[in-house]
Amino acid sequence: MTDYHNPVMLQQCIEGLNIKPDGIYVDVTFGGGGHSREILKCLGPKGRLLAFDQDSDAQNNLPKDDRLTFIDQNFRYLKNNCRLQGAIPADGILADLGVSSHQFDQPERGFSIRFDADLDMRMDQGGLLTAKQVVNTYSEEQLHRIFGIYGEIKNAKTLAQTLVNQRLNKSIDTVEELKKAISKLIPKGKENKYLAQVFQALRIEVNQELEALKEFLEQSVDVLKTQGRLVVMSYHSLEDRLVKNFIAKGKFQGEVEKDFFGNQIKPLESITRKAIVASEEEIKLNNRARSAKLRIAEKN
Ligand SMILES: C[S@@+](CC[C@H](N)C(=O)[O-])C[C@H]1O[C@@H](n2cnc3c(N)ncnc32)[C@H](O)[C@@H]1O
Structure with missing residues (x-):
């Protein structure tokens, strides 16, 4: 160990x-x-x-x-x-x-909901795609698909719509900004589970x-x-x-x-x-x- x-x-x-x-x-x-x-x-x-x-x-x-x-x-x-x-x-x-x-525990890698950091989530630090890019540049349909399939999130469509609306005001760059942007959609008492599903979906996409x-x-x-x-x-x-x-x-x-x-x-x-x-x-x-x-x- x-x-x-x-x-x-x-x-x-x-x-x-x-x-x-x-x-x-x-x-x-x-x-x-x-x-x-x-x-x-x-x-x-x-x-x-x-x-x-x-x-x-x-x-x-x-x-x-x-x-x-x-x-x-x-x-x-x-x-x-x-x-x-x-x-x-x-x-x-x-x-x-x-x-x-290690990847989860390093705050700056952006994999964990426990720390505030840039939305990164790349396992390969030289990789071209980050979670920030996925959240801020993917179309509503693409986000819907990712959250629905990779995160198995029930309200994936609303989640995708919410992100697309929120990012019109200001890009969503950090873990805390993402949590805040979707806070109204998170079921009470199931915060960690829901966020873990959102993060899993983004991570799977970022790392293909x-x-x-x-x-x-x-x-x-x-x-x-x-x-x-x-x-x-x-x-x-x-x-x-x-x-x-x-x-x-x-x-x-x-x-x-x-x-x-x-x-x-x-x-x-x-x-x-x-x-x-x-x-x-x-x-x-x-x-x-x-x-x-x-x-x-x-x-x-
Ligand atoms: C669960 S850990 C492996 C732990 C390892 N078996 C040990 O005993 O320490 C997964 C590791 O695989 C790497 N990894 C995941 N997907 C990969 C891929 N597609 N190509 C190369 N490395 C990958 C990650 O960077 C991570 O370090």
Whole structure:
């Protein structure tokens, strides 16, 4: 455990990867490095680990280890980077999606409703889109869609209209200004839940989280070797649905493809019947584990 991030379901993820000491592994969400350090413990001198993180702060957590290569990029570029590093085919890939505790806890990053800061919410500090731009430049229809789909907010249409009206007077630049602009719409007694949904929606849009996840999942199949493991942990239903469908069908919607003889053609096989969730004990120690869903698959 570190102040940066307390890794969730550490042992279950490591078991899911089924680590071979000489294998090649990829942790696409290095963060505080909790999962990566555990993978390194299981690897022998010839094993390799590639670790991705788009947040440059994560690099402060890198252990000195010749077996580890860090890639400061979005995991939507998984395949090209693995190819460049000679890491295809890989034995296992781990993704622990979403933001780290560090990102939430740094006031100036603008991810948290607890602090006042610029509306930023970029995981990649060099990224071009900020939450401020989304709130101030997106059309009412775009905002409605984002809040409805990514935030699952019931009054998404009114919320979008309110923001568009409020920003006519003055742009909405900070967390407090956003809270004030929408204060009349927040259900009494459910302030934190409602604001968390608004912030989740903006964060998903700013970081293009669902698009990146889809691209990553599709590429993971080309990176893994046969019987290689894909281990993905998600923290909200939109992500988990994509992961579940991709493992079950090799696609995000529609039915699984079949060959001429009616056999299913799908690149992955699920290892667990249902998503794995954290134990009560872990949830008591780490509240973040509460919403985690872990899915493990093997490449056919
Ligand atoms: C939940 S934390 C990972 C924590 C890590 N497993 C640990 O034990 O410390 C997620 C990390 O992945 C990074 N991340 C999220 N989406 C990413 C993406 N599309 N590409 C690269 N890094 C990403 C975030 O910047 C964050 O540091």
